[in-house]
Amino acid sequence: MVLTILLVLAGLMGASGIMLAAAGAHAAPGAGLDGAAYMLLIHATTIIGVAALIQNGMLWRGPALVVLAAWVLGALLFSGDIALRAFAGQRLFPMAAPSGGIILILGWLSFAALAISALVRG
Helix, strand or coil, X not given: CHHHHHHHHHHHXXXXXXXXXXXXXXXXXXXXXXXXXXXXXXXXXXXHHHHHHHHCCCCCHHHHHHHHHHHHHHXXXXXXXXXXXXXHCCCCCCXXXXXXXXXXXXXXXXXXXXXXXXXXXX
């Protein structure tokens, strides 16, 4: 159930990424929306891939779900803050985008640790 919810969120992130890319090209060029779009698109596809690794038993389910949740949260904070600034002239909250970036970095480091543990488990 949790994995299915994360996949739905990945789909929504992918759709949002496409919309932000279009907005960056047409509605608000130069507002940083391209970076926000890429962040959503990259992490949406990554979530789908890691979900497949979980289903195949290559990664421990619990810790991998935490990584996926971190990627969702981090990408949404980062991209949401940039989009809100572009369209409404305000931020989600102070340091929202950097907080999202830090969460994404920690998620990637955690993923690397999970992959190392899978390698050691062999």
